[in-house]
Amino acid sequence: xxIVITGGAGFLGVRLARTLLxxxxxxxAGRKPQPIQKITLVDRVAPPADLTDDHRVxxxxxxxxxxxxxxxxxxxxxxxxALVFHLAAAVSGECEAxxxxxxxxxxxxxxxxxxxxxxxxxxxxxxxxxxxAVFGNSPxxxxxxVIDDRTLPTPQNSYGIQKFIGEQWVADYARxxxxxxxxxxxxxxxxxxxxxxxxxxxxxxxxxxxxLAGLAAVCPVPPDTAVALSSPSRTIAGLIRAAEAxxxxxxxxxxxxxxxxxxxxxxxxxALERAAGPQVARLISWTPDPAVAKIITSWPAHIxxxxxxxxxxxxxxxxxxxxxxxxxxxxxxxxxxxxx
Numbered sequence: 141x142x143i144v145i146t147g148g149a150g151f152l153g154v155r156l157a158r159t160l161l162x163x164x165x166x167x168x169a170g171r172k173p174q175p176i177q178k179i180t181l182v183d184r185v186a187p188p189a190d191l192t193d194d195h196r197v198x199x200x201x202x203x204x205x206x207x208x209x210x211x212x213x214x215x216x217x218x219x220x221x222a223l224v225f226h227l228a229a230a231v232s233g234e235c236e237a238x239x240x241x242x243x244x245x246x247x248x249x250x251x252x253x254x255x256x257x258x259x260x261x262x263x264x265x266x267x268x269x270x271x272x273a274v275f276g277n278s279p280x281x282x283x284x285x286v287i288d289d290r291t292l293p294t295p296q297n298s299y300g301i302q303k304f305i306g307e308q309w310v311a312d313y314a315r316x317x318x319x320x321x322x323x324x325x326x327x328x329x330x331x332x333x334x335x336x337x338x339x340x341x342x343x344x345x346x347x348x349x350x351x352l353a354g355l356a357a358v359c360p361v362p363p364d365t366a367v368a369l370s371s372p373s374r375t376i377a378g379l380i381r382a383a384e385a386x387x388x389x390x391x392x393x394x395x396x397x398x399x400x401x402x403x404x405x406x407x408x409x410x411a412l413e414r415a416a417g418p419q420v421a422r423l424i425s426w427t428p429d430p431a432v433a434k435i436i437t438s439w440p441a442h443i444x445x446x447x448x449x450x451x452x453x454x455x456x457x458x459x460x461x462x463x464x465x466x467x468x469x470x471x472x473x474x475x476x477x478x479x480x
Contacts, residue, residue, distance in 0.1 A: 141165075141166055141168065141174040141175065141176050141177060141222050141223065142177055142178045142179075142180070142218065142220050142221045142222060142223075143160065143166070143176060143178070143179045143180070143221065143222070143223045143224075143225070144179075144180045144182065144216065144217055144221050144223070144224040144225070145157055145179060145180070145181050145182065145224075145225045145227060146182045146183070146204060146216075146224070146225070146226050146227055146228035146249075146253065147182070147183055147226075147227035147228035147229065148179075148180070148181025148182050148183050148187055148199070148227075149181060149183035149184070149185050149186060149187040149188075149199075150183065150227065150228075151329075151332055151333070151334060151372075152227055152269070152329070152372070152375065152376070152379075153181065153183065153187075153225075153227050153228075154187060154188060154191065155372055155376055156225060156227070156376050156379060156380070157179050157181060157187070157191055157197065158190075158191070159376050159380065160176055160179060160380070161176065161179065161191075161194060161196060161197070163176075164176055166223070166380070166383065166384060167384045168222055168223060168265060168383060168384065169265060169320065169383075169384070169385070169386055169387060170384065170385060170386025170387070170388075170389065171386075176196065177196060178196055178197075178198060179196055179197050179198070180197075180198045180199075180200055180215075180216070180218075180221070181197060181198070181199050181200070182200045182201075182204060182207070182216050182228070183199075183201065183228065184201065184202065184203060185201065186199055186201060187199055200215050200216055204216070204228055204245075204249045204252070204253070205244060205245075205248055205249050205252055208249070208252040208253060208255075208256050209252065213252075213256050216253075216256060217253070217256045217257055217260060217264070218260070219260050219262060220262075221260070221262075221264055222262075222264055222265065223264060223265045223266075223267070223383055224253070224257060224264055224265070224266045224267070224319075225267045225269070225379060225383075226250065226253055226266060226267065226268050226269060226306075227269045228245070228249060229245060229246050229269070229303075230242050230244075230245035230246055230299075230338075231299065231337055231338050231339035231340075231342075232271075232273060232297060232299040232300075232338075232339050232340045232341065232435060233338040233339055233340045233342070233432075233435075234299075234338035234339075235297070235298040235299040235302065236297055236298055236299070236340075236435070237338075239298060242298045242299060242302055243298075243302065246299070246302035246303065246305075246306065247302050247305055247306070250268070250305075250306040250309060250310075251309060253266075254266070254309055254310065254313045254318065254319065257313070257318060257319045258313065258318035258319070263317055263318060263319055263320055264319060264320070265319065265320040265321075265322065265383060266310060266313075266314075266319040266320065266321055266322070267322045267324060267379060267382050267383050268306055268307065268310045268321065268322065268323050268324065269324060269326055269379065270303045270304070270306060270307050270323050270324060270325045270326065270395050271299070271300065271303045271325055271326055272325055272326065272327050272328065272368060272397075272400070272439055272440065272443070273295060273297065273299050273300035273303060273439060274293035274295050274300050274303050274304040274307065274325060274395075275287055275291065275293055275294060275295070275300070275439060275440045276294050276295045276296025276297065276300055276438045276439065277294075277296065277437070277438045277439075277440070278294065278296055278438070281294050283440050285442060286442045286443075286444050287397065287440040287442065287443050287444065288397075288443075288444040288445075288446060289394070289396060289397060289444075289445070289446055289447045293307075296438045297435055297438070306323075307323045307394075307395050310322075310323050310393075311323065311393040311394065314393050315393060320387075321393060322382040322383065322385075322390065323393070323394065323395035323396070324378060324379060324382045324395065324396060324398060325395050325396065325397045325398060326370070326375055326378070326398055327368045327369055327370040327375070327397075327398055327399075327400040327443070328341040328344055328367060328368065328369050328370070328439075329345075329369075329370055329371070329372055329375050330344045330345045330348065330369045330370075330371070330408075330462060331345045331348045331349055331371075331372075331462060331463065331466040332345040332349070332372065333349065333466070333469075333470050333473070340432050340435040340436060341367075341436060343357070343358065343359055343360055343361075343432070344367060344369065344405075344408070346358075347359045347405070347408065347409070347412075347424050348408065348412055348463060348466065349466075349473070350423070351412060351416070351420045351421065351423035351424060352412075352416060352420065352466075352467065352473060353473045354423075355423065356423050356424075356425065357423060357424050357425070358424075358425050358426075358427045358429075359405050359409070359424055359425070359426050359427070360427060360428060360429030360432040360433060361405055361428070361429075361432065361433045361436050361437070362405070362426075362428070362433070363404065363405050363406035363409070363426060364404055364405070364406060365404060365405045365433070365436060365437060366402060366403070366404050366441035366442075367402075367403060367404070367405070367436065367439075367441050368400035368401070368402055368439070368440060368441045368442070368443050369400060369401050369403060369456070369459070369462070370398060370399065370400055370401065370455065370456065371456050371461075371462045371465055371466075372465075373465060374398070374399065374453070374454075374455065374456055375398065377453065378398040378399070378448065378453050381451050381452065381453055382396070382451075385451055389450070389451060390451075391447060396445070396447040396448050396451075397443050397445045397447070397448060398445060398448055398453065399443070399445040399448050399449065399453050399454055399455035400441075400443040400445065400455055401455045401456045401457075401458065401459065401462070402441050402442050402443070403458075403459050407459060408459050409421050409424055411458070411459040411460045411462075411463055412424075412463060414460060415460065415463045415464060415467065
């Protein structure tokens with residue numbers, strides 16, 4: 141089986157590739173597991189060396205729109221590719237700051253990728269990484285207290301609108317038989333390693349990651365701000381399960397919400413203190429940023445993910461478990477003695 145991952149050099153793309161290579165097989169759409177023969181990682185930059193050193197990995201570097209607009213598009217999706225994970229995107233804060241960037245990265249590129257799949261005439265499966273941001277609260281149309289799989293998306297920022305457009309395109313290309321479409325709404329992923337990105341929600345990793353490395357961090361929202369989170373491992377499990385579910389188990393073409401842990405910024409800081417001590421938690425400064433808060437508080441925090449549960453996907457038990465997973469996977473960044 142040949143697999144394509146756009147955004148393949150990003151955090152989730154790299155983790156997804158490593159997970160797939162480790163498991164070595166994949167049961168696409170409920171069928172018999174098949175060996176993974178090749179994974180094509182598409183991104184602007186090269187993936188890590190441990191991936192490029194694997195003979196099953198092929199890296200295609202360049203702007204996705206530019207690649208798909210030329211003969212190089214044949215290097216992105218090939219006729220024998222059975223599965224495409226579309227993770228490449230500009231993130232929420234970037235899209236608000238640069239409308240054209242968001243439209244090009246999240247709308248134009250998604251359409252171009254769908255057209256490339258259509259041109260192969262093999263109906264590959266396409267798993268589209270959508271977002272919790274398709275739900276937005278507004279005075280004119282308040283969100284219900286609990287979001288479920290039937291809740292109408294009402295995005296309130298460019299990123300959410302662009303992701304919802306992508307969902308609808310994937311659904312229609314699937315209806316026409318051009319792809320086997322699977323729309324998956326990801327929750328905010330925490331804790332992400334590495335450097336902050338341009339997402340409005342980036343602080344939900346930074347307020348844990350930086351203090352654990354002995355660095356100051358800023359939380360730009362009030363302590364009682366509720367958020368919906370998922371650990372990296374649960375997020376990757378959701379993406380892979382979307383590809384492996386049979387058509388009958390998957391159900392409708394509309395997107396499913398991945399499971400989410402409901403917590404607050406204060407509870408996250410308390411979990412950090414339990415994991416690493418009060419001196420680490422004190423590295424968080426609570427400095428309001430109204431622009432960030434406006435975006436974050438427009439997103440729902442309570443997700444009832446019944447379709448995902450039916451696929452065997454469950455939320456993280458608590459934020460303590462998420463922090464402990466991050467520490468165990470990234471021991472080199474934890475510069476402060478946990479027991480100090």
